[in-house]
Structures are given as structure tokens and as C-alpha cells.
Amino acid sequence: MSSPNSPMVGIVDLCKRYTKGKETITIFNGLNLAIPRGDFVAMMGPSGSGKTTLLNLLGGIDRSDTGEIEVASERLDRLSESELSRWRASHIGFIFQFYNLMPMLTAAQNVELPLLLTRLGRKERRQRVETALGVVGLADRVKHYPKEMSGGQQQRVAIARAIVSDPALLLCDEPTGDLDRDTADEILSILQVLNRDLGKTIVMVTHDPAAARYAKRSLHLDKGNFIEKELAA
């Protein structure tokens, strides 16, 4: 295992292919990438360029074919499914475009879900949930169900769920793709706060250049390779 000073993400010579019937689609062929701790990266690129696939690989919900992939000091290509599952619970927070909340659970219960995988007691769990909902400014919506909330509010609940177990890395796949400009700005500001004040490393896929401006830098993925562009913060 590497030192805590190692980058959050280190990818060396990564290959990823999909086989559909007789056809094989190569998404990545020898990809290299390093993301330092505390970074906020906007990942852009045309549809089908492999952005979601890369996020899935970083989050350990998809597997590479060859190459090294190290995230939060763990070589994901060496972990078993169940090890990956346990690793995800403590190191990764996912934020999706369509929020993906459980419709039958309240905001607080949705946020509490990841904590069911910890040893925390009921009281401590409630405290953490309150804190997480406080961070996203939804302390007053604890008992609301997803269908009683706007898209922006639901995404904030999803962010609270992603940060409640205090992971080091947040992976966001078009988190504002379904939201209007103002609401998107609110969400992006929250992500910025999480990065700046709470030290979360964030990788965010987006199609929206305005959204990308909230990040420290942006990476452009095209045909399975990166073209980096530094952005003025």
C-alpha cells in the first residue's frame, strides 16, 4: 500500500474493452492519469468517449482489463468483488445525474443508508445524517420523501448521502445535467465548498462548460485519451 502522500488517483496503462457478441469496443487502450488529493477535476468530452466508464472504474463498480488503477491508496485491480464493495463504502461517494434516491425512504433515511454499513450506533448515525443534511442546507427537509422535493433538493440529498460516511473521493456523473442554471449553480457551489473547505477530492463529469468552471481544472477525454486544460480558478 502506498503512502498517504500518493495521489488520490493513479492510473497506469489502463485498458478497458467491451465485448458485444463478436464485436469488441475498446474504450481505453493504455490510459494514464494522476489526480492529486484535494483536486477538483471537471471531466468533459463527447458522448461515448468513456467518461462514465472511467468514473465507474475509479469507483470500483466496473473492472479494467489490464493496467494498474490505484484509488485512495488501494490497487483496485487487485481487489475481489466483496473487498471492492467494502472499500467503496468507506472511500467513495457517488452522485448521479438522476439522484437515484430510494422513493420509499425519507431524506434522512436516504442519507442514513451508507451508515448501515458501519458500526455506528443509532444516535451517532442520526448526528451524522443531520450534519450531512446541514452541509447541503436541507436540515429542514429531514422527513420529506423524494417525490415531495424539487430536483435540486433531491440532488442535495444525494450529495448528503455521498458525504455522510466521510469518503475522500466524490465521483459525480453529470450532477447538474437535469437541473436549471440557478439550481445547478447551487449544487456546484456545494461541491466547491466540499472540495475547498472539507478537502474532498472531486471528479465531476459534465457537458456544461459553465459547470466545469467551478472545478480547479478540467480534463478533456477524446477517443480514450486526455487533453488537459488548466482553468483559472
Added chain:
Amino acid sequence: MNDLVLIRKNLFRRKLRAILMMVSILIAFAIFAVLASFERAFNAGQDRATPDRLVVLNKINFTQPLPISYYNRVAAVDGVAQINHFSWFGGYYQEPRNFVAAFAVDPENWMKLRDSDFVFSPEIRAAFIRERTGVLVGARMMEKWGWKIGDHIPISSNIWSQKNGSHAWDFTIIGSFTARIPQADTNVMVMSYDYFNETRSFGKDLISWLALRTTSVAANERVTNAIDGMFANSPYETRTDSEKAFSKAFAAQLGNIALIVELVVGAAFVTILMIVGNTMVMTVRERTREIGVLKTLGFSGGRILRMVLGESILLALLGGLPGLGVALLLIARVRDSLMSFVPTLSLYPDIVAAAVGLMVVFGIITGLVPALNAMRLNIVTALGRN
């Protein structure tokens, strides 16, 4: 919140669907419990009948009497270990439809015979032998009519009248007894034969039947032949038979019914099993995406398998347990009216235990396929394309 809350919330996500499934499971288990109880009650008589017990009846049919003198003569037959005589009172309480199972017996002998079935306290034992006008009433009969010890109760007979011409006897309850084993029915009243015989206006010195125990099963045939031979060509010819033979003949008639019943219950079960299983598969498939999200959060495949199985087992229990409640009510309702056919009809604890076990099995069977599907679900596929 814990996994159970999650399971419950998942189950009741579509209330109507959950309730419809529960109702069908409820019906299946109510039918199961009622029929299992009936089967048990029918078989109880047969199981209880011990092979060394014989019954001596009038050869014409069992409603015809035998002289009391047979009691001593049969008792003297070689191979007879113990003997009792019974006289059917044909009683009712207040109205003819309030049937009361009452017999006139020899108190001391009868208590000796039924000691393995009933609990007689020493005081009651002594009182019943001493007080000839008193009757003993079983606990269930006491409860049924709300009687207490010391009560004077008028019992009418649709056979016998007293010397004063009245069909109503006034009996004093001098004691009660409880069942020692669950199959023993305490809905019964016994009176002293001596008193009954002195008081009735006709049929003097006649009894209804003799019940005896042989020294060994091997002696049965010899004893049977000796008794029936002894009374051949007399005004009261006898037919001696084993208790078991009676019960067997009775049970054989029921055997076919039992088979049909089992087929019907089995068919109902399989149908409901398939409907619920199919619904569970659909329910879980609808949740594919959510299961993908749970896995993304770090829920393991095993945990998700347990959650789906937990849901189907919970469903089976939530439908099945009220089904047992319904069965209990049904049995309580019909018990009194079927008293004379199936005296020991009851929802026994082991039937309840078997039903609960069956519910768990039912839950596992209906949940297994969707649970395995959910466990094996690939996250990337489940999340689909955003």
C-alpha cells in the same frame, strides 16, 4: 433505521399489491391449519384406541342394551384384566339442542379406567364414590355452560324418565376434572350407575355396553370368542370388538376425503406459491436500478440476497400468521356443533409450529429466484445509461 425497516418499506411500497398477496397467503394457511386440525382430530380416536381394549355391545346394534349381570360374568372370563360398564343417558340441558354427553358408570372403576386421561383430585375421587346423587363434570363442559361446583343442574334425558314420571333429573355437581393429555375430551358428565338405576322408571338393571382391557393383545381373540360364545342364543347376544377396529372402520371412510382435501390444499398452495413467486420476481426487477445504487454504496451481494429473502419471508409471515388466527376463529366457531363427531378438534401447538415452518419455507421458495438475481446483478448494467 435498520435492514428490517428497509425490508418493510420495500414490501409496502405498493400497498395494494402487498395486501393482495398477503390475503392469498392468509387463505392458504387458514385452509391448511383448519384441515390439519380436522385430520388430527379424526385420527385422535384411532391413535388413542389401544389394541388391548375391547368393547362388548348388543349384537343387534349399539343402541340395544345388555343386562348388568353380564358385567360380573364377563369380568370372570379368563384374560379380562379390567372391566367397566357404561349406560348412555342421552341428556340435554334446558333445550334438546343443548346436547350433554352423560354416562352412568361405576364410579370407582371408571376413575381407575380414565386415570391416564383425566386428573382426579383425591377429594373428588372420594366424593364421587361416596355421594351417589352427585355427578362429575369435565372442565370443558363446566366452562361451556358456566357451571360451578355445587350447582344443582336440571338435565333432561330423551330416553329415560324418573319413577315420578319426570324426564328431568336434578344433579348436583360435586366435582370436576381436567385433561391429562390433549386428546382427552373433558366435555363429558358421569353419574353413579346405582343411583341412575334406582331412579329410572324402566330398563332396570340394563346397561349400554361393556368396555374391557385384556391381559395381553394375544388374549384378545380368545376373550372375544369366550364372551360372544357365552351369550350366544340368549335374549341378549353380544358382539365383542376391539376399540381399534371401530376407529379403523370410521377412519377408512374418512381416508378418501382426507386424500381429496390434501390434493385441494396442495393445489391451492402451489398456485399461490407461483403467483407470489412471480410477483416477487417482478417486484425485484422493478427495483433493479435501486439495487444497483445500494451496491454502489457498498451493500454486498450477500446482504442484498438476505434483504430480498427477508422481504419474501416477512410477506409469508404477515399473510400466514393472521391465517392461523382465522383458522383459530373458524375452529372455535364450529367446535361446539361438531362436538359429537370430532370431540378433540383444536389448533394444536405443533400444527401452529408446522404452519410457521411452512411459512418460512414458502418465503424462501418465493424469494429465492429474485434474491439470487439481485445478488448477481451487475452494478453497471443495473445503473443503466445516464
